[in-house]
Amino acid sequence: MQALAFHRSLAYCVSVLLLATLAFTARAESRSILEINDEIEIDIVTFGEPAKTGIIWFACRQGEDAIEFETARRLVSRGYQIYFPDMLSAHFLSSLPSNIARIPAAEVVAVIRHIIDTSSTERLFLLAGARAAVPVIRGLADKNLQQRDSKLKGALLITPRIYKTTPDPGSEPVYIDETGLSVHPILVLEGERTPNRWGLPHLAATLEKSGSRVQTDLIDGVRGYFYLRDNQTPAEMELTRQLDSLIHDNLQKFGAF
Amino acid sequence: MGFYRQLIFCLSLVLLGQQVQAAAGQLKEYWGDMTSPEIELPDLLGRHHSLTDYRGNVVLVQFWATYCTPCRTEMPTMNRLAKKMQGKPFKIVTVNMAESHGQVRQFLQEVPVDFPVLMDSDGSALVRWKVFAAPANFILDKQGKIIFTLYGAIEWDSDEMVSRLNALIEE
Numbered sequence: 001m002q003a004l005a006f007h008r009s010l011a012y013c014v015s016v017l018l019l020a021t022l023a024f025t026a027r028a029e030s031r032s033i034l035e036i037n038d039e040i041e042i043d044i045v046t047f048g049e050p051a052k053t054g055i056i057w058f059a060c061r062q063g064e065d066a067i068e069f070e071t072a073r074r075l076v077s078r079g080y081q082i083y084f085p086d087m088l089s090a091h092f093l094s095s096l097p098s099n100i101a102r103i104p105a106a107e108v109v110a111v112i113r114h115i116i117d118t119s120s121t122e123r124l125f126l127l128a129g130a131r132a133a134v135p136v137i138r139g140l141a142d143k144n145l146q147q148r149d150s151k152l153k154g155a156l157l158i159t160p161r162i163y164k165t166t167p168d169p170g171s172e173p174v175y176i177d178e179t180g181l182s183v184h185p186i187l188v189l190e191g192e193r194t195p196n197r198w199g200l201p202h203l204a205a206t207l208e209k210s211g212s213r214v215q216t217d218l219i220d221g222v223r224g225y226f227y228l229r230d231n232q233t234p235a236e237m238e239l240t241r242q243l244d245s246l247i248h249d250n251l252q253k254f255g256a257f
Numbered sequence: 258m259g260f261y262r263q264l265i266f267c268l269s270l271v272l273l274g275q276q277v278q279a280a281a282g283q284l285k286e287y288w289g290d291m292t293s294p295e296i297e298l299p300d301l302l303g304r305h306h307s308l309t310d311y312r313g314n315v316v317l318v319q320f321w322a323t324y325c326t327p328c329r330t331e332m333p334t335m336n337r338l339a340k341k342m343q344g345k346p347f348k349i350v351t352v353n354m355a356e357s358h359g360q361v362r363q364f365l366q367e368v369p370v371d372f373p374v375l376m377d378s379d380g381s382a383l384v385r386w387k388v389f390a391a392p393a394n395f396i397l398d399k400q401g402k403i404i405f406t407l408y409g410a411i412e413w414d415s416d417e418m419v420s421r422l423n424a425l426i427e428e
Contacts, residue, residue: 166390166408167387167389167390167408168285168406168408169320169386169387169388169390169393169394169395169406169407169408170287170289170386170387170388170393170395170403170406171289171387172387173389193322193324193356194324195320195322195354195383195388195389195390195391195393196389196390197380198354198380198383198384198388198389199389223324231326
């Protein structure tokens, strides 16, 4: 009886140790600062070790309890390296979705260029959701990032909102000026439960104007920017928990289109 | 630090939402092709509706969805508007945005309405009417021309709205 209790305790201790090790490994992150023109300092948080595939994730929210960071840790365990440039703090801007759209294109390009130059990953993808897709579109429009041999392989946009203003009823959407200036492949995911899904053909046609191959897909049962909502439905909560799978599965599609 | 960032983010979203709503609930004169595209759709019970049948009436056409929170809030005000405009050449026609019969039925049990709810199952009406946000409202004159559009929720039974609709009826 005592032996059984001892083995149980031992198994428990080993499990706790293993979990702690795993948690520590998954939480491994580093910080660096990119200085632009001696004026702007952009904090870049990196999750994971150098890997074959890297992701530059433009997010409104950063921090330990942001779902983006939690998802990044899961993506690290799938073999990715994730970079989070904090574009807002450099300008003392709050995590307002509209603020991320105000970041100058030059800074976005400098960050992407810096990560391309310093990262040892073989291929890099840009990732953003909702209004944070604006800096991605601005980055992709830059001629200097459009070389054929670049590590930059494309962008995954989750329920992007790149309108100049919300489209009036009866009017075609109008996007930010840089839309349609890219050459990289772009994969757009949109919620099935949002009117924006009906704008996907128009968005794809606009994004393709300068040569980007664009693929669009619907995510069943969720609204736009589902993982950022504070009134999530059970389906949206579940998919938020599986955001790493959604990102991983869709990044796999880039080789195929 | 993380908590405060989250808090600021949530407050920002709330503020942004309020700004959007405040900016949204305004009638706008429509400057596009004023001829309203045809709507020929069944309602929840399978009865066929055609927008041309409503000619001679000022018509509020609303595209809505059960997942749209403002739609839920404003539908009771549309019921009250329909009551206020009773006996006048005014109709409300709503078009659901390609949701299932089950989803719409459940919604209407919670928010009963006194006007037709048409089912645009494949979204083709949405595309023809260029609807990319919800709720999307169109006000048509008695000839079926789009006169005003409105994105977002408002108090449809407000005195101002009733008098604007009455002015259209008298034109």
